[in-house]
Amino acid sequence: MDTLNFNDVFKSSILEKTSSFSIVDSLIGLLVAFLVGFFIYFVYKRTFTGVIYSHTFNLSLIIMSMATALIIIGISSNVLLSLGMVGALSIVRFRTPIKDPIDIVYLFWAIVSGILCGAGFIILVIVGSILIGAVLMIFGNKIKVENPYLLVIRYNQAAIENSLEHVISENVRKHTIKSKSVMPGNDYEITYEIRVKEKDMSFIDNISDMEGIKSAIMLSYDGNFTA
Structure with a gap:
């Protein structure tokens, strides 16, 4: 044992x-x-x-x-x-x-x-x-992917939309309206997704000088934009 x-x-x-x-x-x-x-x-x-x-x-x-x-x-x-x-x-x-x-x-x-x-x-x-x-x-x-930009414009006259659309169409290769909203005080805010021509962003100065435009902001956009 x-x-x-x-x-x-x-x-x-x-x-x-x-x-x-x-x-x-x-x-x-x-x-x-x-x-x-x-x-x-x-x-x-x-x-x-x-x-x-x-x-x-x-x-x-x-x-x-x-x-x-x-x-x-x-x-x-x-x-x-x-x-x-x-x-x-x-x-x-x-x-x-x-x-x-x-x-x-x-x-x-x-x-x-x-x-x-x-x-x-x-x-x-x-x-x-x-x-x-x-x-x-x-x-x-080696492979560069062109990311679009977000163009956020704030204005106070609804009649300016046609002129704004014309200026953007002439200066970018492609643009799409992502959102549009009415702000307090009868201000409007519209957001475009745009693709510029050869890094040319000078058109944003022309937009800022337009009558009725309160602000114009361009942001780099990679698909994960959050407000």
Whole structure:
């Protein structure tokens, strides 16, 4: 009959679990995750075309890649731990708004790279990251997309609309009325989506000089305009 002794009660399984994975492989996975994350950092910085560049967001891509790799390395040899990790992560809520869809692409890229590094698919993550980075660099820097402008005009005479339409039609390539509203004091406000001719915006001065025009404002518009 086996007897339970003092050593059996206080026996720790930490060393047994530590020996179940390779420290060298773990260090290689984390190192590759850092290098791939730094590559993502570089590509994001070179291809950023937004209004305000966020260094903290870009830095978080490196940390996210390494942290994801660390999680995958930890749960790869323990099914129960993997189930517990999934349950723990399911209650996490990220409340930081992501306004630009391309930022979601970079986040997904960093997470996928971390998963592949943690799982040991080093060649796959390197080749895939090079191809993805090349596509983003080519399409982000070489192909320029012309964004329209919003022209917001405030005036106090309804009869001026025909003259205003004529001036805009002669000076822009394309225009569309987005909204029109009546302001307090019988003022009117109309918003056009326009595409200018070869960056020529001098016509806005002519509009401002027209009788009855109270203000004329032109804004760069990328499709996410909020008042």
